[in-house]
Amino acid sequence: MAIDGNxxxxxxxxxxxxxxxSQQGAADAIGVHRTSITQLETGxxxxxxxxxxxxxxxxxxxxxxxxxxxxxxxxxxxxxxxRATGLESDPASxxxxxxCVALCxxxxxxxxxxxxxxxxxxxxxxxxxxxxxxxxIAQGQHVAEEERRRLDLGVRPIxxxxxxxxxxxxxxxxAGLPANMSGMFFRHASVGxxxxxxxxxxxxxxxxxxxxxxxxALLDRERTVTVSSADNAAEFVEKRANAFAAAFLMPREGVxxxxxxxEKGQPSRVEESVFDAATGGHFDAQLRPAPRSQKITYQDAAxxxxxxxxxxxxxxxxxxxxxxxSKTESEQLLAQENVGKDYLQALDMFDDLxxxxxxxxxxxxxxxxxxxxxxxxxxREEISRGxxxxxxxTLGILGxxxxxxxxxxxxx
Amino acid sequence: MDAEDSIxxxxxxxxxVNFLRIDRMDLIASHSSRFVITDHVATEITDYYPEQQExxxxxxxxxxxxxxxxxxEIELGLYGAxxxxxxxxxxxxxxxxxxxxxxxxxxxxxxxxxxxxxRLKPDLVVLGTQEIMVHLIRDGAIALDEADQIKxxxxxxxRFRLTITSFRDVL
Numbered sequence: 001m002a003i004d005g006n007x008x009x010x011x012x013x014x015x016x017x018x019x020x021x022s023q024q025g026a027a028d029a030i031g032v033h034r035t036s037i038t039q040l041e042t043g044x045x046x047x048x049x050x051x052x053x054x055x056x057x058x059x060x061x062x063x064x065x066x067x068x069x070x071x072x073x074x075x076x077x078x079x080x081x082x083r084a085t086g087l088e089s090d091p092a093s094x095x096x097x098x099x100c101v102a103l104c105x106x107x108x109x110x111x112x113x114x115x116x117x118x119x120x121x122x123x124x125x126x127x128x129x130x131x132x133x134x135x136x137i138a139q140g141q142h143v144a145e146e147e148r149r150r151l152d153l154g155v156r157p158i159x160x161x162x163x164x165x166x167x168x169x170x171x172x173x174x175a176g177l178p179a180n181m182s183g184m185f186f187r188h189a190s191v192g193x194x195x196x197x198x199x200x201x202x203x204x205x206x207x208x209x210x211x212x213x214x215x216x217a218l219l220d221r222e223r224t225v226t227v228s229s230a231d232n233a234a235e236f237v238e239k240r241a242n243a244f245a246a247a248f249l250m251p252r253e254g255v256x257x258x259x260x261x262x263e264k265g266q267p268s269r270v271e272e273s274v275f276d277a278a279t280g281g282h283f284d285a286q287l288r289p290a291p292r293s294q295k296i297t298y299q300d301a302a303x304x305x306x307x308x309x310x311x312x313x314x315x316x317x318x319x320x321x322x323x324x325x326s327k328t329e330s331e332q333l334l335a336q337e338n339v340g341k342d343y344l345q346a347l348d349m350f351d352d353l354x355x356x357x358x359x360x361x362x363x364x365x366x367x368x369x370x371x372x373x374x375x376x377x378x379x380r381e382e383i384s385r386g387x388x389x390x391x392x393x394t395l396g397i398l399g400x401x402x403x404x405x406x407x408x409x410x411x412x
Numbered sequence: 413m414d415a416e417d418s419i420x421x422x423x424x425x426x427x428x429v430n431f432l433r434i435d436r437m438d439l440i441a442s443h444s445s446r447f448v449i450t451d452h453v454a455t456e457i458t459d460y461y462p463e464q465q466e467x468x469x470x471x472x473x474x475x476x477x478x479x480x481x482x483x484x485e486i487e488l489g490l491y492g493a494x495x496x497x498x499x500x501x502x503x504x505x506x507x508x509x510x511x512x513x514x515x516x517x518x519x520x521x522x523x524x525x526x527x528x529x530x531r532l533k534p535d536l537v538v539l540g541t542q543e544i545m546v547h548l549i550r551d552g553a554i555a556l557d558e559a560d561q562i563k564x565x566x567x568x569x570x571r572f573r574l575t576i577t578s579f580r581d582v583l
Contacts, residue, residue, distance in 0.1 A: 005485070048483040049491045049506040050451045063502070067492025109498040384525040385426060386501020389460055399460045407571060 003069060009043035011066050015059040016041070018079055020091065030054040057393075060098035062105065077101060077188035077224075084225035085177075085184065096175040097196065100363060102394050103370050104171045104191035110373035113382040119192040122168040122214075123150070124221045130236040137321075140243025143218060148251055155254035157308045161210045162365045165195060170217050171369075172210060174199030174362025181229040183209040185216035188224065193217055199362030204311040204353040208245050215244035250308045250318045258307050259300065265324055266294050296325050301333050302340035306349050312340045371395050371402070378406040421445045421539060422511040423477065424520040425456045425503050430541045432457070432464040433570050434562055437471040442553040443544065445517070447477045450510060452503035454479055482506045486513040490532065500525055512536060519544065521572075541566075542574050546582055556580060 003011075016026055016037075023041075027034040030051055039045035047055075056063045060078055078101060081087075087094045108119065125143045130136035148154075151164070158164055165172040171194040177183070182205070183197035195217065197209040209228070216226040220237055232238055259265030270287040296319060305315035313334065320330040333340075344350040374391045377383045383391075388406055389399035428449060431437050440447050457468050471477050482491065490509035494500050500508070504520065508529040511518040517537035520526060526538050539547075545562070548554045554562075559579045566572040576582055 008488075046483045046485075047488075048451065048481040049488065049502065049509070050455065050481065052488075052491075053452070053502045063495040064492060067488065068496060106498075113498065381524045381527075383499045384501060384504055384522040384528075386424070386456070386504040386522065386525065387499055388501075389456070390501040404571075 003067065005046065006043045008047065008066060009041050012047065012055065013041040015055070015061055015066070018082065019059040020089075020094075021058065026055065026058060029058050060095075060102065077186065077191055080188070080224050081184075081186060084186075084227050085181065087178070090178060093175075093177055096177070099394070100171075100173050100175050100194070100196055100366065101191055103173070103363070103366050104194050106391060106394055107171065107366075107370045107373055108190065108192050110370065110377050110383075113377050114373065114380070119169040121170055121193045121221075122147070122218055125218050127219055127240075130240050133236065133239055136236040136240035137243040139219075140215060140240040140245075141247040143215070144244045144247035145251070147218060148248060153251070155251050155257055157254065158207075158211075158249060159309075161207050161214075161249075161309075165210060165214050165217075166365065166369060168214075168217075169193065170195055170214070171366060173197075173366035174206060176200055176362070178229075180231065181227060183213045184225060184227045185213045185220070185223075186225045187217075187221065193221075202311070202354040204305070204309060204314070207249065207309050208311065208314055211245035211248045212241045214248070215241035219244070246310075246314060246318050246321065249310055250304075250315070252322055254308070255304065255318060255322055255324070258304055259296070259324060262300050262303065264294055264296055264300055296329065296333070298333055298336040298340040299343055302343050305340075306344060306352060309353065311353065312337050312344075367395050367397075371397065374402070375406045375409050379409040419445050419537070420514070420516040421447050421519045422507045422514075422516050423447050423449050423453065424507045424518070424522075424525070425453045425460075426521040426525075427519040427539075427541050427544065428453060428468075428477075429457070429461055429464060430521075430566060430570070430572055432461070432467045432471075434565060435467060436562070437467065437474075437476050439548055439554060440471070440544075441474070441476040442551075443548060444551065447519070448516075449477055449479050450503065450506045451479060451481050452506045456501075456503045480510070482510045484513060493532070494528060497528055500528055508532070541572070542576070542579075542582065546579060549579055549583060556583070 016023070023037040024034050027037045032051070036045060040047050052066060053063060056066060078098060081097055081101065082094060085097070087097070125146070127139045127143065130139055162172045169192065171192065173196055175196045177196065177198040177200070179200065181198055182201065183195065185195050187193045195210060195213040197206050197213060201209065212228060219240065220226050228238060228241070256265060266289050272285045273282050275282050301315050301319065302312055304319070305312045308315065316330050316333045319325045320327065325333065341350060344353065374383070374388060374395070378388050385403060388403055392399040392402040395402065431440055454468065457464055472479055487509045490512055491505050494505035494508055504522065504525045507520065508518060508525065510516070512529070512533045517539055518529060519539045521540045529536055529538065545559050549556055549559050556579055563574055563579065
């Protein structure tokens with residue numbers, strides 16, 4: 001074997017410690033006496049392949065991490081994530097993160113077998129670390145405009161932000177994170193680039209978080225893990241990511257078009273001067289919208305939020321940022337947030353932004369991508385039936401169901 | 413004497429479940445080889461084929477097959493190498509590792525798994541369900557017509573299809 005028994009024993013102990021599981025907990029989970037775990041971790045008893053498989057699953061690590069020389073030397077992505085997120089004392093959130101990491105790992109492995117090009121992700125924008133809030137906002141907005149241009153998004157809203165991110169070679173999924181954490185971006189050789197957002201947040205907030213984390217993928221690629229939470233919101237890279245998200249989801253021209261369609265956003269007076277070829281002089285014209293007709297109201301802010309799939313607050317701040325409203329007007333609009341939400345409720349539009357969502361659906365895009373790869377790998381006989389059954393556990397699909405679906409693909 | 417005479421056959425779930433599903437573990441009992449399964453296989457029956465659990469328990473109690481754990485140093489090394497391919501399930505990896513480390517035959521139907529096993533040991537004796545049935549027919553443990561009926565039952569009721577029309581074609 002690649003490593004000796006003592007090293008295997010050490011890794012078993014290390015993995016259990018880093019997973020925050022007691023010896024008794026591990027023993028109960030795999031159905032042995034606690035002293036067996038002690039003996040395994042001191043090298044006084046050899047581990048069976050079944051025990052190792054169960055312990056690896058319990059500790060959230062691949063079996064190869066325990067048995068190969070190479071894996072243990074690498075900085076493990078889970079350790080980095082647990083450390084960065086401070087989730088040592090939150091096993092429920094940690095399990096969700098570990099599960100998403102496992103899915104990303106499987107996806108990368110399956111893509112390799114299927115001969116897909118290695119994931120390079122979207123371009124990395126070489127902006128300096130912002131030193132002021134102004135720099136942060138300017139950089140975020142600039143990169144958002146560049147990225148929208150690169151993706152040929154025009155001025156239209158982004159309907160499927162998760163799909164868009166995934167198409168750029170970044171895994172994206174919801175996960176049950178602590179309430180103060182909106183999302184995270186991480187990268188590792190074994191998983192590629194990945195974004196997780198808090199599945200417990202409302203839909204509009206999640207969309208903003210996806211865009212925010214995508215900014216980290218574009219701008220902060222050198223970091224292994226970037227966590228976005230209330231604790232670090234004041235950092236300039238976080239402000240930059242927020243500015244990116246606002247401009248990416250609500251493009252300047254798109255907002256202007258939406259306001260124009262609402263017959264809003266015109267200046268109080270528009271003047272035109274045209275050269276007169278006959279006289280060599282010119283003639284003037286002037287348009288004055290009806291008094292107060294251009295005032296942006298809570299209905300306009302609510303409709304803007306709905307059109308771009310963002311929260312009412314995010315829409316108001318974007319209006320302020322684009323100078324469509326003054327500071328005072330934005331404060332008035334924010335004071336009317338509940339009226340704006342009532343307005344959307346009355347029109348049956350509120351749930352599109354803030355309706356309750358089944359948390360079990362949060363990772364379905366990620367699961368669907370990995371499931372598709374698994375079925376294709378089975379169809380091409382790159383993976384065995386036993387592997388497919390095992391993947392069913394990670395995917396949350398009954399093994400028999402997954403095999404039946406894959407067999408159907410083979411028959412096509 | 414056939415390759416599988418008087419040898420130990422390490423049996424994967426894919427082969428075992430075919431005989432469990434038709435409740436014909438008596439055929440395995442009448443085979444000249446000794447059949448063993450790893451504890452992974454027993455777990456996979458519990459997890460994925462719970463309806464076959466009772467039949468497996470009966471076969472184990474009657475000594476038709478034996479269950480063992482895989483824990484030797486060589487076996488663990490092979491298990492790690494097979495797991496690292498990302499192409500096999502844990503039960504298949506354990507069965508292959510045990511068969512190779514102990515110079516036993518392997519009973520498995522999955523082609524992707526056979527390919528990986530043969531990469532590690534090109535001369536590994538690999539039997540599929542079909543080869544086991546052919547051996548049983550040759551030994552007179554089952555009649556050809558009955559074997560063909562079983563083949564049809566596997567295809568129509570258990571989604572396990574052999575590419576032959578009749579076992580007569582391969583006798």
